Amino acid sequence: MEMLGEPLWRYRDPEPWRKLESELGTALPADYKEIVDAYAPVQINGHLYLSHPATERWNLGEGIRRTSQAWSEIEWDDGEPEGDPRISLGVPELVFGTPDGLIPIAGTDRAEEIFYAPQGASGKGSLFVEGGDYEFFEFSCSFAEWLYRWLTGEEVTGPGGSAFYPGPVALQNLPMTPDERPEIRYGPPRGM
Helix, strand or coil: CCCCCCCCCCCCCHHHHHHHHHHHCCCCCHHHHHHHHHHCCEEECCCEEECECCCCCCEHHHHHHHHHHHHHCCCCCCCCCECCHHHHHCCCCCCECCCCCEEEEEEECCCCEEEEECCHHHHCCEEEEECCCCEEEEECCCHHHHHHHHHCCCCECECCCCCCCCCCCEEEECCCCCCCCCCEEECCCCCC
């Protein structure tokens, strides 16, 4: 959060989180919820989108349902997908939006999708990132660590997927009405 700058806490409220987690049947990572409460709905460095469960537009719950439905409709061929999450999760079928599958929690405008897997890392939870070409990469780290690594230019969305921008992190609140044109604000200098 030091890299992102002063949080706005626009929609901080535990009730929407309780409702969403009840629907999902599992808790989402505490660090993820803290970052979302602090900044979302937001676009970070022009690519990464974070939604919030308390808003009508850019609603996280709706995004999870819609994205899970779309991914559930894919018919996987033998040997697909690359980096098959079923192996790590120990499940026979690849499912989305459930405690024993992959829950989409963020995405980019480059067709990368970040999933939380509550049963990943031997039940401790892990992240799976689909890099836009049906290849999954597992990260046994917190969302905050994954975000830090993404912001510092590590390839945490797949080979060739770094999105490093030197200087302060750019944050743009997502518009809450059709007429709103939010301006970009910047985090503190990073010396990068």
